[in-house]
Amino acid sequence: MFVIKNRKQTWFLVALMSLMLLLVACSNDEESNSDNEENSTTEQSTAPSDNTSAENTGDGLSGTLEIQYFVGGYGDGWWKQVIGDFQKQNPDLEIIEHAGPNINTEMNTRWISETPPDVVYIDGAGASETQMIAEGQLMDISEFAKGITLENGTPLLDSFISPAEEVDGGKIYSLPLVFDTWGTWYDTKWFEENGWEVPTDFDSWISSMEKIKADTKIAPFVTTGQHTQYFHRGVLNPAFAAAGGEELLNDLNNGVIEAWKKPETLEVLKKVEKIAKAGVIDSGFAAYNHTQSQMNFLMHKNAYIPVGFWLPNEMKNDTPDSFEFGFTPTPMNDPGQPLALVPDIRTIAIAEKAKNPEAAKAFLEFIFTEEYAQAFAESTGAIMNMKDVDLSSNTNVQDFLKNINEMINNPGAVHTYKRYTPDAEQQKIAVEITNEIKLLIIDILLGDITAEEFVDKMVKKAEELN
Amino acid sequence: MTFSSKSKYLFLAFCLLPTFLLFLIFTVYPMLGGLYYSFFDWSGTSANKTFVGLDNYIRLWNDSIIVKAIINDFFFVFVKVIGIMTLALFFAVALTQLKIKEAPFYRIVFFFPNIMSVVVIGILWQFIYDPNMGIVNSLLNQVGLTEWARPWLGDKTWVLPSIAIPAIWAGIGLFMLLIMGGISNVPKSLYEAADIDGASEWQQFWHITVPLVWPQIKTSILYIIITSLNGSFVLVQVMTGGGPGSASEVMGSYLYQRAFEDFQFGYGAAIGVLILVVSLITVLVSQFILKKEKVEY
Numbered sequence: 211m212f213v214i215k216n217r218k219q220t221w222f223l224v225a226l227m228s229l230m231l232l233l234v235a236c237s238n239d240e241e242s243n244s245d246n247e248e249n250s251t252t253e254q255s256t257a258p259s260d261n262t263s264a265e266n267t268g269d270g271l272s273g274t275l276e277i278q279y280f281v282g283g284y285g286d287g288w289w290k291q292v293i294g295d296f297q298k299q300n301p302d303l304e305i306i307e308h309a310g311p312n313i314n315t316e317m318n319t320r321w322i323s324e325t326p327p328d329v330v331y332i333d334g335a336g337a338s339e340t341q342m343i344a345e346g347q348l349m350d351i352s353e354f355a356k357g358i359t360l361e362n363g364t365p366l367l368d369s370f371i372s373p374a375e376e377v378d379g380g381k382i383y384s385l386p387l388v389f390d391t392w393g394t395w396y397d398t399k400w401f402e403e404n405g406w407e408v409p410t411d412f413d414s415w416i417s418s419m420e421k422i423k424a425d426t427k428i429a430p431f432v433t434t435g436q437h438t439q440y441f442h443r444g445v446l447n448p449a450f451a452a453a454g455g456e457e458l459l460n461d462l463n464n465g466v467i468e469a470w471k472k473p474e475t476l477e478v479l480k481k482v483e484k485i486a487k488a489g490v491i492d493s494g495f496a497a498y499n500h501t502q503s504q505m506n507f508l509m510h511k512n513a514y515i516p517v518g519f520w521l522p523n524e525m526k527n528d529t530p531d532s533f534e535f536g537f538t539p540t541p542m543n544d545p546g547q548p549l550a551l552v553p554d555i556r557t558i559a560i561a562e563k564a565k566n567p568e569a570a571k572a573f574l575e576f577i578f579t580e581e582y583a584q585a586f587a588e589s590t591g592a593i594m595n596m597k598d599v600d601l602s603s604n605t606n607v608q609d610f611l612k613n614i615n616e617m618i619n620n621p622g623a624v625h626t627y628k629r630y631t632p633d634a635e636q637q638k639i640a641v642e643i644t645n646e647i648k649l650l651i652i653d654i655l656l657g658d659i660t661a662e663e664f665v666d667k668m669v670k671k672a673e674e675l676n
Numbered sequence: 677m678t679f680s681s682k683s684k685y686l687f688l689a690f691c692l693l694p695t696f697l698l699f700l701i702f703t704v705y706p707m708l709g710g711l712y713y714s715f716f717d718w719s720g721t722s723a724n725k726t727f728v729g730l731d732n733y734i735r736l737w738n739d740s741i742i743v744k745a746i747i748n749d750f751f752f753v754f755v756k757v758i759g760i761m762t763l764a765l766f767f768a769v770a771l772t773q774l775k776i777k778e779a780p781f782y783r784i785v786f787f788f789p790n791i792m793s794v795v796v797i798g799i800l801w802q803f804i805y806d807p808n809m810g811i812v813n814s815l816l817n818q819v820g821l822t823e824w825a826r827p828w829l830g831d832k833t834w835v836l837p838s839i840a841i842p843a844i845w846a847g848i849g850l851f852m853l854l855i856m857g858g859i860s861n862v863p864k865s866l867y868e869a870a871d872i873d874g875a876s877e878w879q880q881f882w883h884i885t886v887p888l889v890w891p892q893i894k895t896s897i898l899y900i901i902i903t904s905l906n907g908s909f910v911l912v913q914v915m916t917g918g919g920p921g922s923a924s925e926v927m928g929s930y931l932y933q934r935a936f937e938d939f940q941f942g943y944g945a946a947i948g949v950l951i952l953v954v955s956l957i958t959v960l961v962s963q964f965i966l967k968k969e970k971v972e973y
Contacts, residue, residue, distance in 0.1 A: 324723050338721075341939050345722035435830055436917040494807030496920035497830030502806070511808060641938045652921040656832075 444516025
């Protein structure tokens with residue numbers, strides 16, 4: 211009897227302990243959450259400093275300001291600089307930085323548990339502004355943004371190259387911080403040495419690729435087949451924009467059936483088919499990830515590659531000394547028409563549940579200056595989304611960036627089109643459309659399907675989704 | 677020395693409790709969590725979840741990529757079971773029966789890929805298959821088989837076999853050791869008797885070695901099936917990302933894409949449940965097929 215009782219007690223104890231351990235392990239404890247974060251290597255806290263000038267003391271903000279920023283191809287130098295300067299101006303404010311290449315994943319639990327950081331820079335894998343707006347995670351900063359003016363008195367909203375996006379009937383949820391864009395890269399020096407002309411439209415691009423192929427026996431065009439968004443955003447989107455403007459660009463990506471049936475759409479895909487049939491695409495492209503394709507490009511195994519502005523920074527350790535980056539908006543436009551650019555804007559926003567929204571707003575206001583725009587171009591190789599920033603005299607800025615900055619600020623040869631953030635419903639369709647395009651890009655570039663088949667499959671997909 | 681009932685149960689609890697708790701926390705809880713989330717429309721990035729009942733499962737049923745991914749998964753299972761078991765058995769017999777002097781060296785060499793990270797193996801073989809500087813195409817070009825050279829991982833027909841080869845290469849060592857352990861337990865007298873009776877080495881292999889190491893072979897096959905269905909994802913993700921197009925998509929890589937790239941965590945969880953169900957069914961069916969009386973001579 212004693213044994214049976216004991217056994218029962220033992221099992222009761224076992225069950226109780228299991229339950230307790232399970233509850234402890236699975237509890238959503240805020241305290242333990244923040245404890246873990248303090249140990250995170252990606253986190254850095256700048257404590258209020260004592261050695262600040264007297265004029266700042268008392269003026270500044272206080273409390274804690276948490277900033278989440280993704281560190282990718284642009285590095286973190288610029289962020290360190292602006293956060294350091296903001297700290298100096300606000301000595302009583304404790305700034306906690308959450309940064310790193312995987313920061314979006316690392317901070318995910320904070321967003322799920324609705325204890326997000328105050329400021330978030332939306333960039334990199336695992337971050338989607340559309341998703342965040344749809345989930346109500348970002349603060350409506352319309353009124354605040356309208357009230358910001360630059361030192362010269364210009365309203366901030368009038369100073370962006372690519373304007374702040376208004377959704378839900380005129381609400382602004384983020385400020386466009388980085389003007390990045392996809393386009394096509396080449397080696398300026400190599401082109402000059404061989405007398406190859408930089409193309410300005412589709413016809414001259416095809417001729418250029420055929421000439422390079424004849425001169426060097428290489429396949430001039432390469433892209434990554436593993437990440438087909440490089441071709442989608444770097445070639446197809448500018449081509450759609452050049453053919454049918456912003457409306458066609460956005461409708462196609464949002465799965466509007468009629469847009470896929472338009473003759474302009476077929477025309478664009480005919481051009482892609484022509485590239486495939488001309489035999490100018492690297493036969494191994496479908497196997498390459500982005501790094502492999504970029505390495506081949508740097509080794510002159512290819513002459514053109516569609517990538518964003520971050521390419522020189524990302525590949526700086528592997529770039530031969532003789533290599534000189536040249537950038538052109540992807541020339542899918544017809545002769546006589548302007549080149550098309552579809553910017554890939556990276557935004558900064560305030561969390562709806564920010565604990566220190568005042569400091570967050572002050573930080574957003576603080577970073578949009580010409581000084582920081584210059585610093586941004588110097589350290590990241592990309593452009594901050596501000597008009598009339600003269601990079602030409604800045605010796606620390608790379609030449610390709612000066613040229614593109616000049617192009618953007620001097621419309622005529624280049625036309626900029628915007629891919630608008632889809633709303634929650636459109637986004638569901640847009641994701642599936644992107645996935646379908648991803649599959650068909652490989653098929654058409656391998657020569658397995660024609661432009662007509664591409665369009666038919668997309669129409670069918672759009673019909674399924676709508 | 678005898679144990680009292682109390683100390684016996686305490687000892688048992690001491691042995692089992694930690695493992696049981698870890699199993700609950702790291703296996704049962706995530707599994708139930710996955711099942712729970714599969715009934716929701718959830719991005720995986722916020723607190724907002726909408727209960728959608730069986731919608732994700734209905735979507736699975738109509739998703740053409742899922743069918744392709746299951747077929748690809750079973751391709752890997754089939755090829756890996758045949759490839760790994762054939763080579764592992766062959767090497768195990770060779771290293772134990774043929775009295776090779778360098779056997780310890782080969783044992784280490786064959787086992788070596790098992791201590792390498794699968795990610796490293798994937799990257800390594802990516803270089804081997806590289807269309808321009810890869811060793812495979814270079815060799816083919818050198819021996820005059822230029823027309824055979826191709827972008828192995830970028831070719832829709834060849835991508836699956838190309839991923840299967842490193843998967844087999846990386847898997848042989850462990851199972852070879854397992855079978856070698858089995859062979860070393862087979863009494864030498866049986867082989868001597870067979871020799872005297874005039875049985876050839878081939879006959880000895882089929883009638884002595886295979887029946888007596890069958891428990892090890894069976895365990896190995898089941899283990900390969902389970903790890904293949906759950907783990908092919910890593911090699912695929914590193915080497916091709918499921919491409920070109922969806923030619924090498926497996927259930928795991930598709931789950932990753934849906935849950936973490938498309939922000940459809942609920943749907944990803946439903947794919948996870950599918951992987952669990954498919955794995956369970958496959959293991960049960962395999963156990964039934966592999967059921968064989970234990971042989972003792």
